[in-house]
Amino acid sequence: MKKTTLLAALLMLLAAFGTFSCQKDSSTEQPTPDSSPDRKALLTQWADSLVKPGYQRFNGKLATLKAKSAAFTAAPAPATLLEARQAWQAAYVEWQKVELYEFGPAEEVSLRNHFNIYPADVAGINRNITTGSYNFDLATAIPQQGFPTLDYLLNGVAADDAAIVQQYAASANHRRYLTDVVAKMDQTFATVYGQWTGSYRDTFINNAGTDASSSLSRVINAYSLYFERFLRAGKVGIPAGTMSGTPRPDKIEAFYQKGALPLQLATTAHATVQQFFNGRTGRPSLKSYLDALDAKDSRTGQRLTSIINTQLDASYQQLSSLGPDLHTTITARNADAVASYNEMQKAVRLVKVDMTSALSVTVTYVDNDGD
Incomplete structure (x- = not known):
């Protein structure tokens, strides 16, 4: 009987010590900082x-x-x-x-x-x-x-x-x-x-939420739509005939002015897209936001922002090569204009699919240009 009582008391003491230890450990844990x-x-x-x-x-x-x-x-x-x-x-x-x-x-x-x-x-x-x-x-x-x-x-x-x-x-x-x-x-x-x-x-x-009606979602959708439909397709793809199979230089921007202006409009728009993505050093931007999320390419492990910028650089260089007169280029060497469209299409996939996925933003627009 005494052994049983002693054993019970020992078990109670161990249980109390365990509870005390858990409480002590819990009280000394540091809260996890919000890294978002x-x-x-x-x-x-x-x-x-x-x-x-x-x-x-x-x-x-x-x-x-x-x-x-x-x-x-x-x-x-x-x-x-x-x-x-x-x-x-x-x-x-x-x-x-x-x-x-x-x-x-x-x-x-x-x-x-x-x-x-x-x-x-x-x-x-x-x-x-x-x-x-x-x-x-x-x-x-x-x-x-x-x-x-x-x-x-x-x-x-x-x-x-x-x-x-x-x-x-x-x-x-x-x-x-x-x-x-x-x-x-x-x-x-x-x-x-x-x-x-x-x-x-x-x-x-x-x-500042992330749902479809949030400012972030609306901006990202507007950004992706602009690059895909109005820059890639509107300024280059449609005039180059990538959707119809027939070049239509009459569909360029600033058609009646011609000369250097149509390409200037396109390169200015493209530069604006990339500048919006990168922002200013040390200030919040799409790039810094994605980097804070540690967004990476699943195949290579590279930062997604690095891959996007590399492709935007390549896209801009190919677009710039269509000068000095976009109308003449589409008429005389349309393959170069098609190549420019294709380089922008590579960037579209990165922005519209990889970037929106990393941001947990749902694409709410439909692009039906047939590509």
Whole structure:
């Protein structure tokens, strides 16, 4: 009996010691730090250092375009035409640096549809000018406005500069249409810019989740869509005939201006895509976010950001080789344009599949260009 009592007491003592030891170990454990990247910091960087300053710069170029086009319609002459054309070109290049921001207010008003859907519907534009009746908010009017329409109005409405000036001097309807196209651009962009300088900035950075309606998801989807559909396909693939099998140089951006501008627009857009990805050293960016997630290629173990940048570099170099005149290149050596499309397609796979997977972002758009 005594042995049994002693054994029971010993077991109770050991149990108590074990409980005490566990409690002591638990109390001395250090909490695991949250190593996930700061999404709100990333959104703040995008809003304050990219979107708002980019829109501010573009707003200045658009204001100059409005003033110079007004001066031309008030007094059509070779000098005022040249100034309006230069302002259009400068604004068009600047547009390439903000077009990918088709989320939030820009998405709500379909900013890209009002600014840069090409080729321009020349038959529709001429009909609008003749009748004097048009509504830029209709879906059918999308290719009858924006930068591509200004390309036609300032560069292609007649055979040469003297004839263009004479056309505007003789036709009040031409002067009115040019004025109305620029006014619609100014009005639509003012809505977007006003929201970003107002309350939307805070709405954007505070929507810091990862679901489909979050700011991160909307930005990543807009970014991927822009690179895939509007840069890869729109600026190179469709004109090169990669979808149709037949080169269509008439479908390039800035078709009526031609020369160096179409390729400048494309390379500016491509550089903007890569700059958005990398951001500024020491500041939050897509690259730093992915690196913080330790995103790697499953086959090679390399950092995903390194692989993406390597491919974007190769893609940019191939695109740059299509100069100096993109229209001539597609006509005379279209294989080079197809090669440029193919290099961009390699980057599309990295961005649309590997990057979105690493970010746990669902691709919510469908690209149906047939590739």
